Amino acid sequence: MESSSENLVKTLLRNPSSIKTKSQAKQLHAQIVKTRGSRSVSLATIILGIYSDLNLLKESLEVFNNFRYVPTKAWKSVVRCYSCNGYFRDSLACFVEMRGWGKLPGRDVFPSVVRACTHLKELRVGESVHGCVIRFGLESDRYTGNALMNMYAKLQVLSHDYHVFDEIPLSDRVYSCRSSLAQDSEIGILIRSEKSHFESLGGRIVKNATGLDSVSKIFQMMPDKDVVSWNTVIGGNVQSGLYEEALERLREMSNAYLKPDCFTLSSVLPVFARHVDVLKGKEIHGYAIRHGFDKDEFIGSSLIDMYANCTRVEDSYRVFNLLSEKDDVSWNSVIAGCVQNGTFVEGLGLFRQMLAANVKPVEVSFSAILPACAHLTTLHLGKQLHAYIIRVGFNQNMYIASSLVDMYAKSGKIMTARLIFDRMEIHDSVSWTTIIMGYALNGHAREATILFENMQHDKIKPNAVAYLAILTACSHAGLVDEDLLGRAGRLMEAYKFINDMPIKPTGIIWATLLSACRVHKNVELAEKVAKEMTTADPGNMGPYLLLSNMYSAAGRWKDASKLRTNMKKKGMRKPPACSWIEVRNQVHAFVSGDTSHPYYDQIHVVLRDLYERLKQEGYVPQISEALHDVDEEQKSDLLYTHSERLAIAFGIISTPAGTTICIIKNLRVCVDCHTAIKFISKIMGRDIIVRDNSRFHLFKDGSCSCGDYW
DNA sequence: CTAGGGTTAG
Structure with a gap:
């Protein structure tokens, strides 16, 4: 009996990857401790490797902490295990300590370390690790290269402000970076020691990097690219908004006889969502079905989003219903799709179903559903959501806070909206615009104007929506002088303001002035503005309707009916009130x-x-x-x-x-x-x-x- | 080592 289990142990130790479960691993571990004690460093290292490969962090650390002298392989196992369990900071700290002991890293540890840098958004540290990779001659390792490409794709897009520091020498930039990790003395040492190698061998990647330069550089130098390499480059291009490049890479990938997989498809689908190209999107859908990928949750949510973006809500709903596994993202996608297409009640219904299905709402769930409450003015529901948001601590999320400001403003609670706005730690262009529009809708032109100024003091340049908000404020205001001449004067001022704006006026902006013309009964200017508007936004019947109403109001029935006939000819129909x-x-x-x-x-x-x-x-x-x-x-x-x-x-x-x-x-x-x-x-x-x-x-x-x- | 969903707009 004793010898047969001994043989089994020996076989297992020779072939550790045959162990697939936690209990098998623990049994083996126990057997070894029982028969040979826990003194053997090499056996402990094997056991640690097994635990680490099974992602068992607690067990790995128990073994690791019993070493008096830690072998290289054990260090690597722990670095990997920390990273795989999401303890990226510990993974990096462990890597640094391992280097401090003079242990040599290899291809088996770099992917995890690079991944840790990616998740921690530590580009500087990642670059130092890249230097380390080059120093050990591993830049052609496929897994390491893929990880590095992913890191540069993710982090260099985030840090477009880097070129701000271009005039500062690279060395100063590395030491002066705000990274909390770089301030950590040990990691600081790592940066300093690896930086020179990085510069002498890897080149000045940061300095010359624009967009995805570093990614394509690594990609081109990779000797054997696999599907993951292609997926990483395609995904990077999509996330940087380089859609045409992404599609070009997709074609090249097929030319290289590599088949797109789930990752590829869910990366490129957003391109067709953004392009509102439902035909291309359907082609991908067909490909997914033919290859059995259509049950994949990632592809499912991309499809839901794509169809919704192309205003095909029924199709996105169908995809959603056919998913056997619905995760939070699938739910959020279908809810957002409904809300964005104006089917608010359906969106609310789906939100309730999501809760009933025990799927926990996350931040995205709330920013997707709140606009429905805002548009329907269902304040009682919006308040419930708000209470939940406060309870789980989502209230500082930009998207959520802006949605809340909008919801309260649209429900007439402008003071509550302002309170939420003031309590936001930072404001972006959307949150500023939301509160300005809130004051505008509630008729407080003066406050809107003050906030419009404050926004610019906050270094935020007004975009088309912000201009629209301030014009809405002015057109809704009773601020205009009482005598008719004064009113006309202000309208001409607004007309000049729009023409002098640093951005090209959109149809909606003209529409705002047009409605002001209606309030002040200035038919002449209205005709002019309506013309501008129909050029900026053909197909919109708003200007026709408004102008026709103004003609009627002025008793110019003939002009009104001529306009109506014109509209009918163009196939425009007024929606029922x-x-x-x-x-x-x-x-x-x-x-x-x-x-x-x-x-x-x-x-x-x-x-x-x-x-x-x-x-x-x-x-x-x-x-x-x-x-x-x-x-x-x-x-x-x-x-x-x-x-x-x-x-x-x-x-x-x-x-x-x-x-x-x-x-x-x-x-x-x-x-x-x-x-x-x-x-x-x-x-x-x-x-x-x-x-x-x-x-x-x-x-x-x-x-x-x-x-x-x- | 790679993938999906969110805020403002007559």
Whole structure:
């Protein structure tokens, strides 16, 4: 008995890779300790190697800590094991200590060390390790080369600011870097000792590096590139936004008779998502199916994202449903896809399903779903999410904080939005723009202007969206002078401002000025701006609709109808007006003229009753803006059935007296409804919030927060 | 040694 188990031990020790499980490894270890004690360094080294190959960190360290004299192979095992378990800092520290003992590193340890540098974003240390690789003549080792390419692809993209230091000599840059690791004295020594080799042999990679130079240099010098090498280069190109280069590498890869695998496909799919090229994306999808890759979670989420980006939400949904294993990324992809395509309710439903499926939401989950709450103004839900975000400590995440600022601003809680903004540790272009737009939507032009200045003091150059935000603020403001001439003057100022902007004005920016022209009834400028807008953004019917409304308002029926005919010729159709209201967590939607709601009869009674009381209060229907040149009776009928009135009437009968009624409308609220709602707020003693597609209106006691500018 | 998902926009 004794001898047969002895034979087995001997066989296993000769062939350690035959051990596949933790319990096998522990059994062998126990057997050795039992029969030969724990004194043998070579046996302990073998055992450590086995533990390390199985990624068993605790067991590896137990063996490692019992050495009085640590052999090279044991050092390497521990460095690898730390790295594989995500303890990158320990892995590097161990590597440095090993070098300090004069142990020689090899191809079996460099990939782990380089990987550790990559994860720690320690480019400087990584470069020193690269120097070490060159010193030991291992630059042609495939695994090491792949790891190095990956490191440069990831870290050099992150550090575009490096060229800022170009005029400083390389040596100073290495010593003065802010890296906490480089300040660690032992790793500092490593850097100093390896730097000279790096410079004399490897060349001045940092200094001359632009983008992926170092990566292609290593790639070209690699004698035997494998699929991983190609995948790394392709992935690096995609992450740097060099899409054409990535596709070119993909072609070269096939020419080299290497078949794209799961990694290749999930790396290139984002290219077609960005290009909105669903045909190419489908080709990849087909290839994935033919090679049995379509069950892969990575490819799945890339496909979901690609289809969603190409506005094919049903297709991304289908891919999602066919996935047998759905991880958090698959869920986040499909949720984000819904939200980005405006199907907010579906997005919320999927978010709930994700929680029900016991998939833990991560940061991305929240930044994906919060815009849905913002657009639907479901503040009660948004607040729940916010509470969770605070509990798990996600509130300093840039994406999440900006989404929260936007959600509160869009829900009319501009003070809360500001509080969150002020508590952010750093601000980027998006968070600045979000808070400026928040003030703009809430009608606080002055604060928006101040923040626009502050943003620039914060060294953030305004982009098109920021300009749009500040123009929105100005166009929504009651800041304009009261006399008509003054108004016209300010509009011309805005026109000049847009033309003088350092960036090319986008369609949306022109649209903002156009809506200001409408507020101030400046038809001449509106015609000019509408023309600019149709060139900047053809296919957008916004300018046609606005201009046509302005013609109608000015009684220029012929011009209005000519424009309408033109639109029809171009195949443009106005989306139906729709308003909705949330009552007891349920959304009730009303389309203009809609009679299908189960409570329509009561709604109609309320509307008729309201109409009478409004008239007594002095309300006169303002029909000048009605779109068509129809007779007066028809016009007032149209106004009577506008979707926002249906929603408000429903709000009145389904919520307790005195509570705020909150309505959302997909189009701009019309002048007559605006007047009527002012009266309704007074008569009914209700605050009424209407968020139209342009801004917020808080109706209170007969007046509106927008000061009648919108 | 290599891969996927997120914030602002009439």
